[in-house]
Amino acid sequence: MSPSASRATSQQGAKRHLIAWLSAATLGLTFASSSLLTAPAMAEEVSTAPTAIVLGVGANESQRILSWYTSEDTSQLVQLAPSASVINGQFPGNATSFAASGNANTTTESAGTHNRHAVITGLQENVEYTYRVGSDNNWSPAYTFRTQSFEGDYDFLFFGDPQIGSSGDEVADGLGWSETLDYALSVNPDAELLVSGGDQVEKANIETQWDQFLANDNLRQYPWAATIGNHDVGGRAYDQHFYTPNTDRAPKYYKDADKTATTSGGDYWYIYKDVLFIDLNSNSYASSAAGSGGDEAHLGFVTDVINNHGYQAKHTVLVYHHAIYSPADHANDTDNAIRRVDFPTAFSELGVDLVLQGHDHSYSRSYEIKNGEKANPDEQAGDADIFTGVGGVIYVTGNSASGSKYYGLTEPDSSKNGGDFGADPTATPDSNGHTRHWANSVENQENVRTYVKVAVKGDSLTVQNIRASATGDVNPAFDRGNVKWQGTVSQNGQSQTLAKGTIVDEFTVYPNNGEGSQTIQVSVNETPGEFGWTINGTNRLVDLGTAEDHNAEYYLASGQINPITVTDTRRPKSPWSLSSKVGDFTDGDKSFSGKYLGWAPNVQEAGAGATAGNAVASGYDSGSGLSSSRVLGAAAQGHDIGQAVLGADLNLKIPGTVSSGSYRTTLTITSLAQ
Known part of the structure; x- marks a missing residue:
């Protein structure tokens, strides 16, 4: 659409869409200078480019969040x-x-x-973007990322504890982590998300470990x-390193509610395409007297999110660190026994499909679990196809x-935690x-x-646990002697070397398709309504007149933008916003x-639920003024349909x-209309 278009209209069907429209108005200014003053020469400043840049997931597929460190406390x-x-590394003027x-x-x-973050909005599907972070004369190198279709099937990758530094050699750990990323993305270049199982590093505040992580x-090209x-x-x-979308940082979601200033x-x-992700x-x-809400607070959060947004997705995936059904050192931890009581029934009642976890540096895949019990007595160990009934949940623990x-x-030890995590009665000891x-x-x-x-599909989730290293590859825990063997299993008394890229476990979950249930589907051709806006009148010039001289120190001028009429008759009553920014004022050279x-x-x-954006001061006094995108008006989810007129006083x-x-x-x- 032409930048000079005065009207933009969209139609929204049954699925979510995120669409941006552009229009332009021209601002004019004339003033006479009483004298020509020359600014004193400034000494050239030597600055350090931003570091620790990481591309993060946004609130939906049309957003990303970039976070970084900077040595300068400046507007960036x-x-x-x-x-x-972007030609020869030069960004275009627009x-x-x-x-x-x-x-x-x-x-x-x-x-x-200092830490900085910025939310990138309005991304279009199937576009490769180039970006850099920082400020004039102090930019980072340029990096790229690629969006894909905003609808349909897609793959995401899940990584258990990198925990850089836990082997005793953070450089080796960083190399192992880097090799896993490189290999996983070389064979899955179209993966769209990288999902963490927690424990990025061994010691929370050791920045050399974060540097290695x-x-x-790839962490600047694929969203983490x-x-x-x-x-x-x-x-x-x-x-400091990660800014995440739709985050509630109330004290009740902290381990120690009285330490929110010193802990994370x-x-x-x-939501990414058809999956609602919830991260705890x-x-x-x-719960504690200091205000930590514990599992009760988490369940309240999950309930609110699913009640308000579950209808927008076909699958619900929960992610958190402490695996409740893991098979190794943490299997009988007291805190996990508490979570095994608190979580499973609620997750079943809320319709969660898949839970991804870390913490225990081993791999496990649960049976279909409903209300804290094995749901289907006929399910066999290692079944490839799982047709879960209503309330059936699969829990996965990722290895290192x-x-x-x-x-x-x-x-399994039935003497611990009241025997809540004993042996599978159908299991016999394996070869080990x-x-x-x-x-x-x-x-x-x-x-x-x-x-x-x-692999996310309309009616299923296919999960593969894949080996990312082979004998001779970097494997710090083995290389340092922390574990005594790697990559071999006993089969009929024979040792077998396991190749990189081979599959440890693979299964497909078909949610809500268990015995005794049916899936009913209906298509509805909804009258979509429309969202649009127009600039009132035909004159696109906003004349600020002649600027007034104030003792040759500065000039002042003011005016108003031409009013903008916003119309929103979409039945989903989805959020919308109008934002604006300006380029440099020019007159010839x-x-x-x-x-x-x-x-x-x-x-x-x-x-139309319209509320005005915040006032923005001239950058003469502080900040970046309207050279950065600023909200003119917006409406929240569930607003009334109708029409509003927005304006703004310019200074x-x-x-x-x-x-x-x-x-x-x-x-x-x-x-921006969702």
């Missing part, structure tokens, strides 16, 4: 453009900028640095969905993705003498690096920054050193 941003428009926010880092090892450039583990939770570095925490959720801080499991640590399988726990269809430990691939323009949005005629404050001229810029208006 993300600059983004389709890769096809590249999109997203303002960053953040705070000073507070851990001892990160003292003197973040060293691989972070999960907080017990080794991440004890400091602020996790929260929070629960979050996002399982370090908080017990870096090779930094492995735990040996433990034997190990007997499975009652909840698990598969338990495995080969002391080799692995990852989990999940003369120019000054658009940051000097600020505004105060207003709702001139109420309707321009520019330095007294600007040359005389008649300057113009373009106000670009972007709408």
Whole structure:
């Protein structure tokens, strides 16, 4: 659509869509300078480019979140453009900028640095984008990522505890982690998400371990969905490195509610295509007088998210660190026994399909579990196809993705925790003498690096646990002698070397298709309604008049944008927003920054749930003004249908050193309708 189009309209069917429209208005300014003042020469500053850049998952498939560290406490941003428009490393003049926010880092090892993050919105499907972060004269290198279709089948990859540093050699652990990422994405280049099982590092605030974890450039090209583990939770570095969407950081979601300033925490959720992902801080499991809500708070969060957003997805996947049915060192931990009481019945009642976990540095796949019990007595160990009934849930524990640590399988012990995690009565000891726990269809430990691939289809989830290393590859726990064997199993008395890329376990879950149930489907041709907006009137020029000179220090001018009428008659009553930004003011070869323009949005005629955006001051005083995208107006989910008229008072404050001229810029208006 042409940038000068004055109207944009979309139709929304039964599925979710995220669509952006562009239009433009022109701002004009004329002023006479009483004198030409020359700014004093500034000494050239030497700065350090941003570091620790990581591409994170956004609230949906049209968003990403970038997080990074910087040595400068300055206004920074993300600059983004389709890769096809970035020529010889030069970003085009119409590249999109997203303002960053953040705070000073507070851990001892990160003292003197700052964290920044920016939410990228309005991405289009099937486009490769190039981006960089930072500020003028202090940009990071450019990186790319690629969006794919916003509908249909897709794959995501799940990684158990990299836990960099846990072998005793953080460099070797980082290399093992990097090799797993490289291999997994070389054979699955179209994977769309990288999902964490927690424990990115061994010690929460050791930045050299974070450096090793973040060293691989795949973490700047594929979105990482972070999960907080017990080794991440004890400091602020996790929260400094990862900004996650739809996150509730209330004290009740922290392990220690009175330590929110020095530890990390929070629960979050996002929807990617047909999957609702909910990620929990399982370090908080017990309620406390200090305000931690424990498992009760998590279940309240999960319930609210599913009740409000479950209808938007076909599958629900929960992710948290502490595996409740894991088969190794943590199988009989007291805290896991508590979670085995608190979680399973609620997850069954809420319709969860798959739970992904880490923590125990081994692999397991449960039977179909309903209300904390094996749901189908006829299900056999290792079954390839699982037709779960209503309330049936599969629990998966991921093994180490870096090779930094492995735990040996433990034997079921009915003397612990009231016998809640004893032996599978149908199991016989395997060739190594190990007997499975009652909840698990598969338990495995080969002391080799692995990852989990999940293929999402309309009616099923196919899960594969895949070996990511072979004999001779980096495997720190084995290389350092922390474990004594790797990659061999006994079959009929013969040792077998297991090849990289071979499958440990594979199964397909068909949710809500168990015996005694039927799936009923109906298609409805909904009258979709429409979302659109128009600039009132025919004159697109907003004339700010002649700027007033204030003692040759600065100039002031003001005006109002032409009102914009927003119409939303969509039946889903989905959120919408209108945002705007300006480029530089120019007059021939003369120019000054658009940051000097600020505004105060207003709702001139109420309707369609419209609320005005926040006022933005001229960047002459502070900030980036309207040179960064700013919200003009917006409406939340569930708003009334109807029409609203939005306006804004403009205020321009520019330095007294600007040359005389008649300057113009373009106000670009972007709408976002979900």
